[in-house]
Amino acid sequence: MERFDPASVVQTKYLFFTGKGGVGKTSTACATAVYLADHGKRVLLVSTDPASNLQDVFSLALDRKGTEIPQAPGLFVANLDPIKAAEEYRESVVAAYRGVLPEAAIENMREQLSGSCTTEIAAFNEFSSFLTDEALNRRYDHIIFDTAPTGHTLRLLQLPSAWSGFIEQSKHGASCLGQLSGLADKRKLYETAVRTLSDGGKTTLLLVARLEETPLKEAERAAEELRGLGILRQVLILNAVAPPGDDAVSAALYEKQRQALAQMPEGLRRMDSYEIPLRAYNITGIAHVRDMLRTDHLEDAQAAVQAREGHRLSDLVDDLVRHRRKVIFTMGKGGVGKTTIAAAIALALAKRGERVHLATTDPAAHLKFVLDEGSGIRTSYIDEKKELKKYQEDVIREAMAGGIAPADLDYIKEDLRSPCTQEIAVFRAFAEIVAQAEDEIVVIDTAPTGHTLLLLESTAAYDRELKRSQGKTPASVKKLLPRLKSEETETVIVTLPEATPVYEAERLREDLQRAQLQVRWWVVNRSFLGLETKNPLLRARAAQEAAWIDEVNRKASGREVLIPWKAESLKGAALLSL
Template identity: 55%
Template sequence: MTHLYNPQTMEFTPFLFFTGKGGVGKTSTACATAITLADKGKRVLLVSTDPASNLQDVFGMELTNQPVEIPSVNNLFVANLDPETAATQYKERVVGPYREKLPEAVINQMEEQLSGACTVEIAAFDEFSSLLTNKELTKQYDHIIFDTAPTGHTLRLLQLPTAWSGFLEESTHGASCLGPLAGLSEKKKLYEETVAKLSSGEQTTLVLVTRPDISPLQEATRASKELGEIGIQNQVLLINGMMQNHVKEDEVSQAFYERQTKALERIPAELKQVTTYAVPLASFNITGIENLRKLFMNSAILDVMTLESEDMKTAPLKDLIENIHKTGQRVIFTMGKGGVGKTTVASTIAVGLVEKGHKVHLTTTDPAAHLGHVMHHESVHGNLSVSRIDPKVEVEKYREGILNQSRELLDEEGLAYLEEDLRSPCTEEIAIFRAFANIVEKASNEIVVIDTAPTGHTLLLLDAAHSYHKEIERSIGEVPASVQQLLPRLRNTKETGVVIVTLAEATPVLEASRLQEDLKRANITPTWWVINQSLYATHTKDPILHGRAMSEIEWMCEIEKRSNGQYVVIPWKAQDIVGYKNLKHLTV
């Protein structure tokens, strides 16, 4: 049974960790929980370790890694740990001693190995471990709330004996995120104490934040299972953004409500065992102390109909398709965080280009694999071919290849570390990119549209691996010729278009901006942005949804600036768009 989430009437453990995929409301619910507990008379420390943290915007003041009291909330102290800065400092501690001693290509390789998400997360873990185990600090507070918890992958790495040995300094086995722990051997005891606190049900609660939608619910299930397996059993599920009432006369309102209802009916069985709470859908931006105080008040609805609507450009997707048609680009990538609709956008672009007379090959990593069965009617779309890359198959193939190369070189502990390292996000990106590269290499006389592309870090990692291989006679893994040839092709905007897909919300836009900067490091410039599932573009009259629509304006302005005006908008749709004809409707 799902109850409304009300920290005012609930009892909490000393430590609370909020986790969930980007855009589900981790920061909002963590902040609102902290304020509610502080208003209740509890002394609270709120800490963010999220690289895309917007705590400063939420509280309207500058924040640092030192706790500061929020003037308008008695008993509340906030610290904003910057894992990006910590990762940069950590990277230099590891690489610095080798400068001037090793060839430049090797140094570049080491730096890029330490530039990925895994290193940032290890650095974040290092930061909050130091805080969590500081008895002088922790005894000052009734509750310490962390916005963003470590992943199961990071915690498993920390629990492996090999992570703390000299193995990393010598290994050239092919791990995708080689060495994020190489400089932390002196922290082993500190980390063991941190993991022990995380695993204690009396001290720590893991709050799995999700939305009433299929993708975030699946992500919450994965996180619950992963973290539960390593001892973090005290979990609660927080479903954020539940629409409790709807306007039957408003088609968007009715469809929004029905979509949530269907998603919740299909909630994974594993999550049904977790104590569940709901947070009502808010009609306002969750920034500012007063709005945060209203988040858990079921009756707190702003008079959103009085908000003024700024006239934002909402160019349709057909403008982007027309641009590709005119410029003659042959390879199109859609990029963005999970859950923003990359697959739908890639599919629609492919269909739009077919309608303009092009022969198109669409390839995707969509695990639902629904594209194949709706697109085989050659009489309808003879110029469109579709393939699906199975991430599990490609990752397993890649992992087995690396492990087979390394079995004679490593002992049992070394292989255990390598196996865990090869579960990292970078491994999946590399494995899938190799499969994409093979498709592009084989394709001729057609445009290739690729759903889900690697980050700039992964591209630089592959590039560095290639340079490293040329520089010395050993390598972190063979880089196939198809990958080597595709890397420079990606950097050629005349041939390749990179499309960033996002939602007009804080976290997706901040993460998309980080992705843009990451790509620039790899000398890749996105050509277009797509704002997907926009309520602003629906002109809904539902009071709650209209308020949400107005809150999109701030982020649409940010996207307009980031994209130099090269963005298009797809209105919110009730259903996943499946089938050639339905996709075609989005192109007109």
Template identity: 50%
Template sequence: MYEKYDPTRLPDTPFLFFTGKGGVGKTSTACATAVSLADQGKTVLLVSTDPASNLQDVFEEELTNEWKFLKALPRLAVANLDPEEAAKEHRENTIGPYRGQLPDSLIASMEEQMSGACTTEIAAFDSFTTFLSDEQLLKQFDHILFDTAPTGHTLRLLQLPQAWSGFMEENPNGASCLGPMSSLAGKKHAYEQAMDSLNDGRKSILFLVSRPEESALYEADRSSKELVELGIKNQRLIINGLISQSVLDGDEISIAFRKNQQMALQQLSSHLEELETYKLPFAPLSLTGIESLRQWLSSDFYEGNVEENIDVPDVSNVEQVVDDFAQKGKGLIFTMGKGGVGKTTVASSIALGLVKKGYRVRLTTTDPADHLSRIFSETKNERLHVSHIDPKIETERYKDQVFAESGKTLNEEEMTYLKEDLDSPCTEEIAVFRAFADVVEHSEEDYIVIDTAPTGHTLLLLDAVQSYHKEIKRSSGEVPDSVKKLLPTLQDENYTHMCIVTLPEATPVFEAERLEADLKRASLHPSWWIMNQCLSATYTEDPMLKAKAYSEHQWIERVNKRTEQVAVLPWQKNSFSIHHFD
């Protein structure tokens, strides 16, 4: 179907970027590419800005943010940049000059403004701008590879003219995503050089890495279109983890697994179909060591060999999760996690379980795709109310309100900045939060189950607006009573229950751990961790899938050690299948 990915046939392009949603195999693909190029006699530098990077494990050497040549492969140099540390330094460079000059409450607000993902993204881009513009590095290396490319959102921020204006210096507490940029004014030329390199197809190729799964391909499609709008058109698509179409024998699980992959690829968007596309084979075990990376690229089949029986750890199942919530009699239930981990199906399963116990349940999603309508299209139950909050509609409504309230007091330059400031993910999060605050206030059901909850950063940002808005020159709009009431309600562990949904793999677990830390900053403590789509709970006998199931154990055990309430949900044939109850 697709040509196999072969780095020996890559054009002589100095910059190679690898991007994609968490857990699709960006790091493995970037590392294997770097090894192959070095084996061809090229001098290569690999730079990672992934917060969940495991380059030390892959290359089996200690690595830092200073690049060094590997002992096992002297032509390959590696730098493992820590975006969290970069964000911390970036935050202090921005806020430090104002300490002692502004009220403590305003400093606290500024710190929260810069604690979100935007700051990490900007700081990461700032870190690797050096690698894109350093002429000495370009003379020393034939290729520079980046594991985790900048998102379209980050690049769009860098193109906003007001972000570089003197207005930032006069308003350092600007509300959402522009605040992180306020210390970068002196680097505009270097950023313009970096953007020129990204947009130049003779200098850069951007690889979108995906798995043959609907959610991963949807994210690849969205990212690709966003980057094309910014002028980054030299893109390739790599489908990672593809099992040969001809291998259809095996047990029920293995056959369904292969069919799911083929169905996802058959639904590939017309936009992605236009991209030059390659495939990489399914690798059930961790790709550690240079030899394993070479084998992965050279073999059509990466064989796993696990002979011992796989025992599922002694953890709960979805029925026990529902029983735990049902004992409360009423409450708010949130499913949280990164895209593609199965929040929607977990939320649907919990809601249906509570309905079957006789409770009235409102199930609400903020997912633009609104998969709930698809899941419950034929379900008729007077105790279940399914609704959808459209982020785009709510964001536009919120913007209109802010413009109406702020337009009376801001001048033209300030209004221009405000418009740019509101074009940020933080704005959407706040707008959506306000919308489901209204849902909670006006619902009459026993339970409200919300698919995709606000992050701890969003809650603290709202709290900052509520507490300090009189001191913030640029108004973020009046905080409705429904929001004021909901903020303390979410911190009531007897009424509000948060479920962190993840997959039994390295990157999703690391991302979930960061989400938990984010929530704890807002005094929110998850009730359950739910490990979704676990092959180890299916008892498959397929050699490759059994090897994959075996590799899940370390992640299930890692989560099991950090929290008392863990549930394991088996891999489902249909990614939108509800876990049914007897």
């Protein structure tokens, strides 16, 4: 596979970098921008990533318009804040109702506009001007975006009903309904932006992934979805590709990546693909940004590695037993290993004589590979696709019975594909499983987010979201929210010792705290810190992890579990070694 070389890959004015959190899309976007500027191009780099650390990357205070980087003449960087933009957007929508509606209704409206869909729309609102401003087009040779809009966002913007009075008038209550309210005056701007995105002569989508199963699957899913919307010019960049090893640990890492490459999804195999080598350091400072894409760069072989004394997973389990927790969630972004951690916690509880029920949204076959048949753990699988389809059918049936217009029905159908709706769809299945905590400990390896719980807790939203599909609120659901906020429940956040996963984990904790679910324990998974390796690259990388492990330690008030990177796939009794 060829190295990623912007000189040959970059052929369009607009470049959109996308990928799962933590795969290195910001680093890759920055390195590409600096490379182009170093080769005489005028470049604008725009970040809409909530976890963006561009100010740290360039050691410079940034604004929303574009700040020139002194060490890279010709490069200007704008750091948009989608969280702030979403807050401003929420306030602009609800302002007209202040003093008219009760404060409880205002708060309900704000919660309706607090999900990921609203943040995406607000971000798109921010960078649409960069796509459509003729003066910017003339000023820059390339405009690079760190984080592309999702397929869901783009489909919403293309729906005629999204711009009708349906949003204000509908009583059908789609879960993310309202994120486009008040933006009708920008419809033409958005239409131009969407056309630019799908013009292969103007725009290239660069999907960044790592040679791991989950990021590759996510990249394939994003590629197919965006291709279906007409964004056909796509490139795959595989980041952090390890070289052949010179000791047991580095050789195992190399072999694990080779296996992931051999099993890469078919949809990605058809794409033009490039690789960037594994770098030991965090991509901060202009020197490291330039070095990221260099072919002649040598790593620092003298990295000092100081081990951290984190808790073992057995300490976490002892604490769960001591406090008599009955419902245990493992939560975190995809790819951090929460299913494995959930299985390990369940097995450790069973070994202590507890009756345990492990539930997952991962395919049931996966659990069969993780747990031995004689583990003594009852397992169940929540089929997200099945639950979502049933929920969608229920809502559409009711909407059609109410005589909804075809265009508005299209909006409902699109809204039913949103992240919030999927959580709500599986909510009933979660409720039924959690209800069994009367007789056993229930471990669940994913849960509804704080936003979804708040959405359901509000009386108006609660009735709308549940009654429309069942006609009544099940007893299991009535008991669920109080139980999740009680001392019976423990939420364990799983993350990786890297910048973006830690930032995203913190946002997840804040989201849960809004719903009054407290987080006590954190698990830092797949750490190279403390491994016995003489490989200079991995030793240097381990040293870089220390700051993020210390950050988690502060957030968790010392209740963090540190789990080392493992070459082998963990199964059965081996889970107890974590």
